[in-house]
Amino acid sequence: MRTRYLLLSALLVPLGAVRADEGMWTYNNFPKDKFKARYGYVPDDKWLEHMRLSSARLAGGCSGSFVSEGGLVMTNHHCAHSCIQQLSTPDKDFIKSGFYAKRPEDEVKCPEIEVNQLVEITDVTDRISRATQGLAADKYNAAQRAEMARIEKECAQADPGAKAGPGDKADKIRCDVVSLYHGGVYNLYKYRRFQDVRLVFAPELSIASFGGDPDNFNFPRYDLDMAFLRVYDDGKPARMSQYLRWSPAGAKEGDVTFISGHPGGTDRQLTVAELEYHRDVMLPDRLLAMAQVRGELTQFMMRGPEEHRMAESDLFIVENGYKAARGRWETLLDKSFFASKVMAENELRAAIARDPEKQSRYGGAWDAIARALDEQKKLRKRLAFIERGSLAGGSELYQLARGLVRAGEELAKPNDKRFREFRDSALPAIKQGLFSSAPIYDQLEIQRLRLGLTRLREELGTDDPFVQKVLGKDSPEGLARRLVEGTKLKDVALRKQLFEGGQQAIDASNDPLIQFVKMMDPEARAVRKQFEDNIDSVLKKNHELIAQAHFAVEGTNTYPDATFTLRLSYGQVKGYEENGRMVKPFTNLAGAFERNTGKPPFDLPPSWLAAKNKLDLNTPFNFCTTNDIIGGNSGSPVVDRDGRVVGVVFDGNIQSLGGNYGYDISQNRAVVLASQAILQALDRIYGAERVSRELRGGH
């Protein structure tokens, strides 16, 4: 690791320059010159528009693509995992057996998936800046939030398309003001919104995630990590004017590849003080909590097959998050890497300091951020446990109760005065969550809440007045059991009633979980206010200044940190060196059979064992590319220079985890399921011709 980052740091000239293949580019700032210099041609605007409109955003945190005129969406199995699990029952476990809707009418609605298509980008930086100009930190946040809510509401109401169809007219449009470059730029992203999304096909988990946690983030790899969904409009498959066609030949080594998707977040533009906060506080806090949850889930799942089924998806999320966070953390612990970050910041600050006007405008921003972080260190546990739900350990019932209690109070206010998550434009997503029919398991809920309450007491202290108020003379286990067994919130009709009845219904409710959340809410709101007024707004305000300082010194020909907005990255199919030996960029189907031990997580499913003789074992299975991606890109289409599908991204290699803080072309790789393997599996293993025909029909 050391050597690699030392090299990076030496390459940091000119200051802030973007290296070959680095970058998660916004569609309205694709680096045509840079790309041309490296690859000898330029994708034109029509090509970019086609890619943008063919890209799908899975609002829960993944990417996908439209791959047929009839609304077929390709994504990863692990992006559809929750849906597949929610549709399963003790008798029909689709996680284990896979799912295939043989007939159109067999496609089943996912309770909580929303898909978006980005139809328009508008710059609104001036409007936002005017709204917050000259405001002190504690006014800044409210003013910004209010202006964002207004812009979004205008956008949704103005759209003619929004008026078609029988539903709530605004529900088919989603307008989000997004902050880019940490506030250097504000854009309005307008999406077509699909909330009727149905499951079409998913293979068995054992091949979708072959190698399980041990192979997660590893390469070479052998995973059929795919799923197909379909977006519906007014009860019928949606018609897509733009969608991706299939590449006849697939990718080969050295080919240029584009990945269009939604990287969830990067932290490449953080200050050194923020990186120290990540390294010394945030990541350790998170890792320790996840390690404990991981242990609990592992043993919980051993209680029996039904407990295994209930908690499997939770464990996947925790193990995945743990490995990712650990990779990031190790990058920050690398002294040479960290030194390169310090050097880059020092250079920018020195460049600013050379110009007295710039210095007076931007020069104080870094120290202001460091001071805010000192405050955050003190407040962070109260914020996490009291306001952000850590006290509930991920309990779904708690989240529902909290959503209902907050909706009661917030929705009574005008749109621009609410918490941002309750603005009008967020309501469709809120309702989808609150009225979801996804099953809730008491046994698991009790354990989640018990652990959350135990950790609350541990982290805030037994004698903390808030802890005393919450637990009283009860134990975490006793309280968790009483709340979960006493609440009626599993009933969707009751949740609708409480939501529609507003504050009054909430006040009248004698549901113990509603009362529990209500009892804590004043304290939670107070902690949030403290955070927003004294920390968050200081960070935002000063990051805006730093972004402007960057622009002033380096210009705007760069990409913003990822924010779960649509980005295009480019690269090449290419292996890499690891421990002194070359890792080839392709695996093939034969490799999966060689790696099979018959024991989880290295057990090929029966369907594969049975079909072995029908397969062309030389077919490419997974491959890796130099594209700069990160979590959230899962499910992104990988296309060739003609925009044709050569695969679907499902992972990065272990070396890419540090990509959160910086990109290194010698090591970072995106890991892709090859298009040829997708078709071969659909045709020869699963007999899912209805899907493969639709994919082929495209070209």
Place this chain on the structure above:
Amino acid sequence: MRTRYLLLSALLVPLGAVRADEGMWTYNNFPKDKFKARYGYVPDDKWLEHMRLSSARLAGGCSGSFVSEGGLVMTNHHCAHSCIQQLSTPDKDFIKSGFYAKRPEDEVKCPEIEVNQLVEITDVTDRISRATQGLAADKYNAAQRAEMARIEKECAQADPGAKAGPGDKADKIRCDVVSLYHGGVYNLYKYRRFQDVRLVFAPELSIASFGGDPDNFNFPRYDLDMAFLRVYDDGKPARMSQYLRWSPAGAKEGDVTFISGHPGGTDRQLTVAELEYHRDVMLPDRLLAMAQVRGELTQFMMRGPEEHRMAESDLFIVENGYKAARGRWETLLDKSFFASKVMAENELRAAIARDPEKQSRYGGAWDAIARALDEQKKLRKRLAFIERGSLAGGSELYQLARGLVRAGEELAKPNDKRFREFRDSALPAIKQGLFSSAPIYDQLEIQRLRLGLTRLREELGTDDPFVQKVLGKDSPEGLARRLVEGTKLKDVALRKQLFEGGQQAIDASNDPLIQFVKMMDPEARAVRKQFEDNIDSVLKKNHELIAQAHFAVEGTNTYPDATFTLRLSYGQVKGYEENGRMVKPFTNLAGAFERNTGKPPFDLPPSWLAAKNKLDLNTPFNFCTTNDIIGGNSGSPVVDRDGRVVGVVFDGNIQSLGGNYGYDISQNRAVVLASQAILQALDRIYGAERVSRELRGGH
């Protein structure tokens, strides 16, 4: 935290000076002048000898004291926890109900407790130095080990006392060469050894550890963390010529207090490179592993009451270790504290550099240590998993198999050529462990081994050749189950037979666990050799130089880092300030009743509830003192200036956890169970007059 260490760092003049009440002093270097300057008198040599001979070492990692002529030993409940659990059965759970031997013949032998009394200290620095003089790192270790083994053997054989009694004559004497000041001084510690140690009295866990993990390391506190054992000699209670008498009045605020016990280890004299290794590598590794085990044990115990009983002691150990390591880690993450360490090292190095001769002798030591640590970073996972047993996740059966396999090979060699843990003087302890009758639970063993093997694969990688060799086509769970269910090593007679049959018996054994360990042993030995030759010996050699550099600059009027050898610390009964408010030094029995919620871990046992009216609720329960102690001191007697018992140490406050790296009199406190509460509980709650009479009989 910040402010407090900034202060410390400002006080670091003169360089290396020891602050008021700081220090875990060896008995042959008690700082009489320093003590007199502060407290106005000097404990004389007779007093010191009396204290030394009245102090007990529990070889498993705790302290205690001899409190009657008849061999009664006072220690903590948590030091006897394993024994109490090992003596319990599903029908008789002494952890839950407590234990009291009403008659002498009811006292029951603890399967694995060894008690030592330190009878003599001899300096052997010259002998050790001569043996290793001028040797390169890879020869150094073997030469030192051989000389130590020779010295220890001579010591045990020469002792006339050793010849008395019917057992193996050397078994009643234990001779250990101990390294002090990281090799600046080598001493021979000669102990009287007791391996027949019986349980006399223990209260219920719920009051011994009232407040459980939430209150662990906290103060104010309300714990009756005590247990009484008795040492036997040739089947009869041992006669002790020296033992501690009871204080009639107990301690009061401001009183001087001495604590004589065995602090397990401190790291105050480590180099900055070593502290960085602790902060960035060792402690995080350990914490993450423990957090996961904690989660697993918590859920495992929920399977049922019997599983709860099996794993309770494991969970205590893990939670205690986790909290302790986290406190240490947070101290190292404190930037001001760390800066004070850097400053101290820089000052010492500068002082050395001013003298060319000193510089040429000692000047390279710090960098040599840093380089060795770079190697250790690379080797550490292989060392932990392959040689040090992490792959077995704490499985007891694995440890037995490993002990037998290694004993077979090592005991065939001459004493001075063996691994140090197999030297002749260690044999009694080895046999006690290998032939212990403590119960072993298959269900728990499978889970331990499963987790260990899972972590092995995770940390070394699925494709690592050693991992492939161990797991083959098996899963961690499958292999763990096969080994635990297949081995016969639960049978003590079989273990004796394999031990006595030596290498030949091991080679002939078809026990699957023996074969498993044998298969891995060549790789394990190779990793150990790599560590000893290239890392450990470099660290030792260069720490010897740094110790000498310290002596050369600062003289020898200081104390060595703790090494689980007997130390005397002094201090005062004193409260402290926390978050701006004073914490008083005493709690009383009434407080325990106020804190009782009736729900674990804040549930007073029925015996207490029933006896409430008989108690004087104003009786002091726990108190805190400024004595400088650390883990391993648990069970140490706390005495007044006359050497009379005023309590038994069972904990440090949360602020004292950083004591591993440095002592701060404003915050660090030892937490003590008061002598008055001990008598009152024995008399009025438990009716254990046989014990209290024996304690009182002393004066």
